[in-house]
Amino acid sequence: MKFTFIIDSIEKLDPTHDSSVAIMEAAQILGHEVYITTIDLLSVVDGKAYAHLQPVTLKPVELVNHHWQVEKNWYFLGESEFLPLEYCQAVFMRKDPPVNTPYLYATYILDLIDTKKTKVLNSPQGIRGANEKMYALQFPTVIPSTIVTQSKEVIANFLDEKEAIILKPLGGKAGEGILFLQQGDRNFNSLIEISTKQGYEPIMVQEYLPSAKEGDKRIILLDGKPIGAVNRIPTGKEFRGNMAVGGRVAQTDITDRELMICDTLAPKLKEDGLFFVGIDVIGGYLTEVNVTSPTGIREIDRLNNVNLGKQVISAVVNQLS
Ligand SMILES: Nc1ncnc2c1ncn2[C@@H]1O[C@H](COP(=O)(O)OP(=O)(O)O)[C@@H](O)[C@H]1O
Ligand SMILES: [Mg+2]
CATH class of the missing domain: 3.40.50.20 (Rossmann fold)
Known part of the structure; x- marks a missing residue:
């Protein structure tokens, strides 16, 4: 073909x-x-x-x-x-x-x-309909406490309820523009202004999950089914786990809770034609659904001695014949 x-x-x-x-x-x-x-x-x-x-x-x-x-x-x-x-x-x-x-x-x-x-x-x-940060909001039972806003006041109220929060630009990838903010941070106003482009762009604000220290798991889903996973562990003074910012990759399995998350997403992913997707899970909570060009295959292949690329191609060939 x-x-x-x-x-x-x-x-x-x-x-x-x-x-x-x-x-x-x-x-x-x-x-x-x-x-x-x-x-x-x-x-x-x-x-x-x-x-x-x-x-x-x-x-x-x-x-x-x-x-x-x-x-x-x-x-x-x-x-x-x-x-x-x-x-x-x-x-x-x-x-x-x-x-x-x-x-x-x-x-x-x-x-x-x-x-x-x-x-x-x-x-x-499907790609047009699924902003990689916002799409997760469609699965409210499996995400951490999350808001989307450009209002400093709404963010301040959210931070009052949490000890620490994560700010995410809605169009970012690979850890770009992800900020950690805790109560009493003297940069609060300034960081919100920078992140929301002076209040002109909404951002995602999520409760900080302390288990992020143990890793941000990438799970690859093919036609709604998990086919492999890799953990990305923040190193040194960095709080982000992304490989692009030096996250250490480590072998991992998919837990029952993570299988449940995949099952929760599967029908919607299929309906939206999102065939090859990479989800990010921290401490058993879905934080992101990557639909454009998710990565992780080379790392999973190496750590688990598999060949996910061949699985993807075989699945496509099967659907075509
Ligand atoms: N709610 C959260 N709590 C703690 N850390 C987080 C949270 N959300 C994201 N992070 C950290 O930020 C990194 C990037 O976040 P993510 O939402 O996956 O955006 P992207 O990978 O597109 O930049 C993750 O690898 C993780 O280390
Ligand atoms: Mg991510």
Whole structure:
């Protein structure tokens, strides 16, 4: 089969860490043709979604001393061709956030793909409908105490009830702009002003979960079912667990409570066409639902001796046949 991956520029990807590369590599190993493109190379012509598609061949990574390794020239690109996206059997939308205006326009172009001919993952409507921070609010029974507001007063009242809170910009990723604030902090006003852009943008404010010290668990869900997990533990003086800010990855299992969280999400994820999703769970509470380009596959593969990329591709192939 032919698969297109809409990604950030390939030279910026890390083959030893990025899940997009892991999935592309699995597709190649399973005998499929892999093409790449970027959102700026999408067009609509005669009512159809087109893109400049470039065939890519990857050097698979290898495990050396518990680390993935690959040579510097890890990909080879063929001639780019301007083709309808329906030329491929599946299109993986794997552009990294922020979900800004060009990103949203790309999803409208992907809406034009006839899903009877070509599967699009995740569904462009699903991605548009699911802000990665706000989507969790749809599952109130499994999230920590949370508010969304741009009002300093509302945040002050919330902080009065809690010992400490976490501020999150609604469009962030990889720990960007995440702030810790506790009662009596002399930077309270200033941090709220910076975070809400002087009261012009709502933010998410969550009770601080002390168990974040033990880790922020990433669970990968495929078609609503958990297929693997990895823990990310904050190191040094950092309170955030994200890998991008130095969180240490550690092997972990999925607890009964976490399975319950996955079951709670599954019907809605399916309804919204959110096929490949990464949820974040701290101390048994859902804190984030990553739907754009969740990561974690390389780490889970390495720690659990599995190949999640192959599971993803097999599941897509199954749905197509
Ligand atoms: N409610 C919370 N309590 C304690 N720490 C949190 C909480 N929410 C997030 N964090 C910390 O902040 C990090 C990033 O939060 P998250 O909501 O996953 O945003 P993103 O990963 O998109 O930046 C997490 O890895 C965790 O360490
Ligand atoms: Mg996160």
